[in-house]
Amino acid sequence: MNPFLFIITGVITRGSEILEWLFNTPTYKGKKGEERIHNILMQLPDDYVVMNDVILKTNKGTTQIDHIVVSKYGVFAIETKNYRGEIYGDDLRKEWTQMIITDVTYGKKWWKTYTYVTKNHFYNPVKQSLAHSIVIKSLLAEWPALKVTPIVVFTGSAVLKDVTSDYHVVYDCNLLETVLSFRTIYLADNDVHKVADILLSNNLREFVDDKLHVYNIYAKKAEVHNKVAMGICPECGGNLIMRSGKYGTFYGCSNYPKCRFTRR
Template identity: 30%
Template structure:
């Protein structure tokens, strides 16, 4: 037995001296890292592709990416992309989802279907409406001509039954075509310069400063989420099936703006710091918590403070 063990160890030592051993170990480690960080890597690559595509718009357009815009409530809202020009302002919410996507202007929750699994996602049009309202407040111009664009990755199959009236919901490869179709000037050069100067103040060149702003944003989202959570004491009992049906019931377009204003603050929780997917409220065996919509690929959670 000792001789067998010595032979085994000697064999391992021989293999460890071969370059191919370290190559194989490196490949295994890289595979493990990729599987763990896949959602984040996918999000980074997706944002890079969008930035590269928007850069082809030309000199008449200015592109801002990943901005934290003050929301007037002591916190910020995270905006994926803002494109400015004399033709208007375009606020873009990117979604790096796969599968079939179902939804409409007026539904609170959309549905993502991957094979037989269904997941709910908060209506990205409503989410982007909140971004636009914060942007108008920061730019001090409520009458600003801003266009809402929801851009899904090519992995998503958009299965919408009716056209959208309050936003452009497209694939990311259609972004430039949608933007350049607005050909009339609606902003003066002076107003455009003022807007660009204000947005420039939200651009961070220092990575540490950017991380601090991102951390403060997540802390604000967490505080607001749990402060708005209603107490279970003295709450009337509600039929669960009726409540579920009501939550997905379309609302009239005339009430959309009011509904979005209320629902956005309560349901749009920002983006996951690990993979840039949407944060959503979930329920586990220990109660409710905020987690990443990309679960189980991404297991980021925000724990309630004691």
């Protein structure tokens, strides 16, 4: 083979491998999912205000919210998950499960099919979206009756196989219907813009990049770990004492039931 053609073929092959890897990274998939949900939300009526990729300050650092929708019918905190496979979870468990089932046939044994099951775990998106709604609510004290609704939306080819929740966990095709189903009026038209302006003025996206946001998350985890190691409750500062429960021993806060922090 011509050396020049050999080099070009190698570059193209390597480039294809890099692109395939890039398109399958969680970051790329997450951004594509958020882009799809943004396009869906832009179909809302003109009196709905849509904000994307918002970073707000919390007492624990920062929190990133995929989408916020402001309307006279309330505020919606939307968490996007671009997943595939079967999804299992409920409101209480700390992590949800993604199960990917793949059937593979190899050339040498074309008559036989092998089934591979991959299990992944991810942080409970309902808890995530609820935390976002609490942060939003804290910035809007001027409207104490304003409803802030958490919504978890799955895009991609995920199947909600066994998901039970008292909150809204929906497919992307049902997102508009879910948002538009809220018809109780909480805000006057001019207040919609005031609320949107408050949220935009508190958006730190211009000042906090993804790396710093991730650093804040890990820094908070390290702080919690250090306090627990010293026997201090990271939630209220109480003492951690060993208790016995249905599933064995665990450490609980001495200020229970006011503080319900536990750690195994």
